Amino acid sequence: MTAPGPPIGILAELTHRCPLQCPYCSNPVELLKANRELSTETWIDILNQAADLGVLQVHLSGGEPTLRQDLEQLVSALSSRSVYTNLITAGINLSKARIQALKDAGLDHVQLSIQGATPEVTELIGKHKKGFAQKMQTAEHVRACGLPLTVNAPIHRHNIHQVADFIELALALDADRLEIANVQYYGWAYLNRAALLPALEDVERQVEIVEKARDRLKGILNFDFVTPDYYADYPKPCMGGWAKDAFVIVPDGTVLPCHAAQTISGLSFENAAETPLTEIWETSPTFEKYRGFDWMSETCKSCPRKELDHGGCRCQAFAVTGDAAETDPACILSPHHDKLRNVAVTASAEAPDDFSYRRL
Amino acid sequence: MQSRYHIDPDARPALPPHVRLQFDGLRQKWVVLAPERVLWPDDVSLDILKLCDGTLTIDQIVERLAKDYGADRSQISTDVLEFLQDWADRRLLAGAA
Numbered sequence: 397m398t399a400p401g402p403p404i405g406i407l408a409e410l411t412h413r414c415p416l417q418c419p420y421c422s423n424p425v426e427l428l429k430a431n432r433e434l435s436t437e438t439w440i441d442i443l444n445q446a447a448d449l450g451v452l453q454v455h456l457s458g459g460e461p462t463l464r465q466d467l468e469q470l471v472s473a474l475s476s477r478s479v480y481t482n483l484i485t486a487g488i489n490l491s492k493a494r495i496q497a498l499k500d501a502g503l504d505h506v507q508l509s510i511q512g513a514t515p516e517v518t519e520l521i522g523k524h525k526k527g528f529a530q531k532m533q534t535a536e537h538v539r540a541c542g543l544p545l546t547v548n549a550p551i552h553r554h555n556i557h558q559v560a561d562f563i564e565l566a567l568a569l570d571a572d573r574l575e576i577a578n579v580q581y582y583g584w585a586y587l588n589r590a591a592l593l594p595a596l597e598d599v600e601r602q603v604e605i606v607e608k609a610r611d612r613l614k615g616i617l618n619f620d621f622v623t624p625d626y627y628a629d630y631p632k633p634c635m636g637g638w639a640k641d642a643f644v645i646v647p648d649g650t651v652l653p654c655h656a657a658q659t660i661s662g663l664s665f666e667n668a669a670e671t672p673l674t675e676i677w678e679t680s681p682t683f684e685k686y687r688g689f690d691w692m693s694e695t696c697k698s699c700p701r702k703e704l705d706h707g708g709c710r711c712q713a714f715a716v717t718g719d720a721a722e723t724d725p726a727c728i729l730s731p732h733h734d735k736l737r738n739v740a741v742t743a744s745a746e747a748p749d750d751f752s753y754r755r756l
Numbered sequence: 757m758q759s760r761y762h763i764d765p766d767a768r769p770a771l772p773p774h775v776r777l778q779f780d781g782l783r784q785k786w787v788v789l790a791p792e793r794v795l796w797p798d799d800v801s802l803d804i805l806k807l808c809d810g811t812l813t814i815d816q817i818v819e820r821l822a823k824d825y826g827a828d829r830s831q832i833s834t835d836v837l838e839f840l841q842d843w844a845d846r847r848l849l850a851g852a853a
């Protein structure tokens with residue numbers, strides 16, 4: 397196999413610590429404790445290697461990345477290499493001074509997650525008193541510091557009726573972009589999927605609301621609509637293709653082709669604190685395994701959409717079919733497609749409400 | 757609340773600070789970095805974007821391009837305006853401060 401082209405982006409999960417306990421969290425059920433996190437020096441070294449490798453954009457995420465007091469240093473290291481930095485935050489306990497300090501360090505963009513369009517829903521999902529008020533404050537500070545804002549609204553059964561309110565909220569907060577992100581069921585979200593999956597009629601209503609608003613707000617608010625897999629006809633191009641453009645580094649330095657890759661049994665992963673990033677990107681057997689098209693099932697291999705979606709998500713294929721090389725069951729051409737949809741239909745009909753909050 | 761940026765003949769468009777046009781030495785290509793997006797403009801797009809410096813009006817940009825390409829203003833003006841309005845609608849252009 398020829399050497400892969402240089403990667404474009406990284407999702408850097410700096411910590412698993414978080415002041416919220418969202419049941420839809422995509423972090424693994426086995427969270428890493430603070431003592432497993434990398435040091436400032438190690439992160440800076442890894443991020444410099446990433447820049448050398450050709451990475452242009454780094455998404456600083458978690459958990460809650462602002463819990464790392466060295467975040468400014470990491471941003472500044474990236475910015476000095478002309479790498480575009482995006483902070484993905486829950487916006488709890490963030491002072492204006494901190495946001496200004498991040499901006500001064502070179503931060504380019506902030507993505508703020510808001511769990512509900514009202515205080516009640518945000519507090520129910522994040523399990524944090526005053527969470528909503530703090531998020532509103534954070535949004536205000538971000539804009540006052542002159543940083544562009546994306547509002548991320550993770551959608552599931554408990555807030556899908558608020559999609560129109562989220563749009564109004566994003567406008568009121570002077571956001572540039574709104575992500576209506578139907579939850580992807582990995583980690584805690586997978587554990588809680590029966591309590592989170594929405595009903596089909598709510599999903600259809602949501603599509604209509606978003607399509608109309610997208611038209612009406614052309615040039616005013618950008619929409620990123622992450623459609624729900626469980627009711628989809630075709631899968632999403634997970635990570636733009638396994639080990640094609642982007643990868644993930646988790647708090648202890650383990651490097652993953654996608655953020656849920658550790659749920660696939662039988663794969664082993666390198667650590668960026670021990671192995672040079674170039675070596676991992678170019679030669680890791682796990683990265684090679686589902687790169688390109690050779691590994692695909694006949695269904696995908698012979699399909700004209702394969703350039704578009706790369707056969708979808710390996711983790712979802714594994715979770716539902718037991719074989720990570722299968723066609724993503726979100727695809728209508730997968731023999732397991734009905735299984736996925738039935739899970740959603742049953743869950744939303746029975747509508748159990750007892751989710752497990754994320755915790756260490 | 758944000759407002760839509762209209763590309764009319766007097767507009768002086770520029771890339772806002774959080775939308776960066778930079779040369780990528782490794783790939784030997786120009787790239788646009790924006791919130792959650794990485795774009796690779798082709799040669800013509802690049803020539804247009806480089807003129808969006810916040811001082812030139814749309815009129816002057818079209819003038820410049822017509823000269824550089826040895827084309828008629830009327831031939832290219834619609835395309836340039838459409839291209840820029842599309843970029844503005846994706847919130848990748850703003851008016852000069």
Ligand code: SF4
Pocket residue numbers: 414415416417418420421422423458459460486509754
């Ligand atoms: S989804 Fe919620 S719990 Fe998980 S990292 Fe984000 S804010 Fe924290």
Ligand code: SF4
Pocket residue numbers: 630631695696697699700701702703705706707708723724727728729730
């Ligand atoms: S068969 Fe495979 S390549 Fe074709 S649409 Fe489905 S997942 Fe994509």
